[in-house]
Amino acid sequence: MEEREISKAVIKRLPRYYRYLGEILNNGIERISSGELSGKMQVTASQIRQDLNNFGGFGQQGYGYNVKYLYDEIGKILGVNRVHSMIIIGGGNFGHALANYDFEKNGFSTKAIFDIRPELNGTSIRGIPVMMMDELEEFVKKEDIEIAVLTLPKSKVEEVADRLVKCGIRALWNFAHLDLDVPDDVVVENVHLVDSLMQLSYRISEDNSEE
Amino acid sequence: MEEREISKAVIKRLPRYYRYLGEILNNGIERISSGELSGKMQVTASQIRQDLNNFGGFGQQGYGYNVKYLYDEIGKILGVNRVHSMIIIGGGNFGHALANYDFEKNGFSTKAIFDIRPELNGTSIRGIPVMMMDELEEFVKKEDIEIAVLTLPKSKVEEVADRLVKCGIRALWNFAHLDLDVPDDVVVENVHLVDSLMQLSYRISEDNSEE
Numbered sequence: 001m002e003e004r005e006i007s008k009a010v011i012k013r014l015p016r017y018y019r020y021l022g023e024i025l026n027n028g029i030e031r032i033s034s035g036e037l038s039g040k041m042q043v044t045a046s047q048i049r050q051d052l053n054n055f056g057g058f059g060q061q062g063y064g065y066n067v068k069y070l071y072d073e074i075g076k077i078l079g080v081n082r083v084h085s086m087i088i089i090g091g092g093n094f095g096h097a098l099a100n101y102d103f104e105k106n107g108f109s110t111k112a113i114f115d116i117r118p119e120l121n122g123t124s125i126r127g128i129p130v131m132m133m134d135e136l137e138e139f140v141k142k143e144d145i146e147i148a149v150l151t152l153p154k155s156k157v158e159e160v161a162d163r164l165v166k167c168g169i170r171a172l173w174n175f176a177h178l179d180l181d182v183p184d185d186v187v188v189e190n191v192h193l194v195d196s197l198m199q200l201s202y203r204i205s206e207d208n209s210e211e
Numbered sequence: 212m213e214e215r216e217i218s219k220a221v222i223k224r225l226p227r228y229y230r231y232l233g234e235i236l237n238n239g240i241e242r243i244s245s246g247e248l249s250g251k252m253q254v255t256a257s258q259i260r261q262d263l264n265n266f267g268g269f270g271q272q273g274y275g276y277n278v279k280y281l282y283d284e285i286g287k288i289l290g291v292n293r294v295h296s297m298i299i300i301g302g303g304n305f306g307h308a309l310a311n312y313d314f315e316k317n318g319f320s321t322k323a324i325f326d327i328r329p330e331l332n333g334t335s336i337r338g339i340p341v342m343m344m345d346e347l348e349e350f351v352k353k354e355d356i357e358i359a360v361l362t363l364p365k366s367k368v369e370e371v372a373d374r375l376v377k378c379g380i381r382a383l384w385n386f387a388h389l390d391l392d393v394p395d396d397v398v399v400e401n402v403h404l405v406d407s408l409m410q411l412s413y414r415i416s417e418d419n420s421e422e
Binding site: 011012014015016018019041042077078079080084092093094096097098100101103106107108146147170171173177178179181187189191192193194195196197198199200201202203204205 | 222223225226227229230252253288289290291295303304305307308309311312314317318319357358381382384388389390392398400402403404405406407408409410411412413414415416
């Protein structure tokens with residue numbers, strides 16, 4: 001697919017399209033109109049047509065979209081048509097929960113969990129080995145790890161992020177409640193849970209409830 | 212504070228301002244210029260001035276911002292100047308991790324964790340009791356719970372969300388990978404982890420790396 005300028009807002013909606021199309025595909029539906037997709041997704045049909053037009057030529061007036069084709073193309077755009085290798089740094093509650101999460105089916109394969117507690121050395125979570133932090137650099141290089149999930153205490157995150165950047169990690173999925181300063185070619189995607197809770201509390205605060 | 216139309220983009224940035232201002236306050240700094248704040252936050256000073264102007268009269272040319280005042284005002288806007296009561300539905304790995312998370316310091320107090328597994332009845336996580344699902348409605352009403360955190364399997368989420376809406380919950384913090392259909396007066400804030408990972412993989416996919 002040739003390159004186009006696609007707005008961030010559209011990109012943000014793509015995983016949702018991908019999820020819905022996957023469900024529709026699982027239900028054995030081969031073609032769908034923007035109107036039907038609109039009903040399921042609670043997005044207007046015109047928004048859907050506009051979004052999908054960004055990628056060109058998926059829909060045919062009167063025939064609707066070929067579900068499988070659209071699903072595959074969006075998968076390619078999102079880069080989930082291939083498997084990404086991932087490690088989790090921090091084997092605490094959160095790291096443990098994420099290790100138990102079945103991200104494989106979405107194209108993300110967790111290869112190891114790193115921790116500093118010697119008592120965790122040699123254990124495993126869902127078959128994924130827990131390794132010690134002094135093995136980090138070698139493992140990342142040898143296994144060609146693309147993504148590191150950061151679930152460690154705020155005070156240690158920056159040091160670990162630096163180590164990961166130095167050994168060639170391409171992306172950090174950051175659950176620590178701070179913003180990382182990394183080179184431009186390293187992708188950082190933050191999951192700031194407290195920020196999300198604050199958005200929620202803003203929306204329930206009485207001054208804003210009549211919006 | 213009187214009501215104003217504040218854009219969603221600004222609201223999304225407020226938790227971040229709140230976090231930085233809290234850190235600055237902890238460091239004993241009383242006044243800060245937009246330029247200094249800009250250096251810390253990696254946002255342009257003009258963006259900061261523009262954002263904070265939305266709330267009117269916080270900054271004084273040449274004097275900078277009063278950190279404590281700004282922190283408190285943003286806290287009020289976000290609704291975190293009071294404590295919100297919260298329950299977690301689902302005592303699995305994820306619910307467990309969230310129960311262990313210290314959201315209290317940000318104004319969110321977890322009162323109970325609900326599960327269906329009888330063996331968890333009467334146990335507790337960080338002093339928070341695990342209760343059974345048949346106690347849900349009574350507890351939500353009696354304790355005036357505002358927020359329910361949904362960390363249960365996708366197949367059960369809709370049924371539980373319906374029950375919560377019926378007993379007067381005001382907000383759902385949804386970790387299940389589906390979009391909930393609830394009345395307009397119930398706030399839903401989604402943390403769709405797979406969507407976040409897909410944003411990340413989009414950004415590292417080679418076709419987009421030169422952006």
